[in-house]
Amino acid sequence: MSETSAEDRIWTVPNLLSFLRLLGVPVFLWLVLGPKADGWAIAILAVAGFTDWLDGKIARAFNQTSRLGRIIDPAADKLYVFATIIGLLLRDVIPWWLVVVILGRELFVACFIPVLRKHGYKALQVHYLGKAAMFNLMYAFPLLFLASHAGWYADIARIVGWAFALWGTGLYWWAGVLYGVQVLQLATSAKKE
Structure with missing residues (x-):
């Protein structure tokens, strides 16, 4: 596979993990602000943290780095940080x-x-x-x-x-x-x- 086509890949395991992390952001916010199901919200944060580490390991170990991955991985991180600090602020935790x-x-x-x-x-x-x-x-x-x-x-x-x-x-x-x-x-x- 050429370097250019490898960079343009979309369907990789790390990209899937990052995309699933993105989907978890609104669920996390709903859990924190709606039913206040903190146990589930903490579980989502823990899974998000683990999959953030895991997608990087997989991308490097199996040469699955991609242009899309370099965009959605940090985007998911930032969205979790924003969602979490807003949720924690509104709940008077921070x-x-x-x-x-x-x-x-x-x-x-x-x-x-x-x-x-x-x-x-x-x-x-x-x-x-x-x-x-x-x-x-x-x-x-x-x-x-x-x-x-x-x-x-x-x-x-x-x-x-x-x-x-x-x-x-x-x-x-x-x-x-x-x-x-x-x-x-x-x-x-x-x-x-």
Whole structure:
């Protein structure tokens, strides 16, 4: 199979897993805001986190990376983060400032998109810090959900959940700043040519 056709593949196991993650976002939000079925919502977050890790492993191990996968995988991650922070905010599990900090990072990174497009780039490769940030946030949110319930595990879940949330948010911003530096370097080198 040629490299071009491999990149254009749509029907791969990693793409299917990412697509299923996308379908889980509205279900998750409905569970959190409608019937408040937190156990099921946490299960969906856990499955989403696992399949996020799994689709990357499969894509690399079986050479199933694709252009579509590089779009829908991070899109699914971001949608889960947005859906989760909105759901947790509306349920008074997390404070508004955390939502502002996370969404502020997205707005910061979005400012660089026109610069990328101007120089002929669609997107940059995802940095490992961004992946680490997403890993931390995807663990933080279910733990913070657990912490909002009474039980012997609530205090432990709160401490560990906030540790993941703060570390993940810090890494998320750090990755965003590195993204901005990369874009500025591309723009500077393009001007020199």
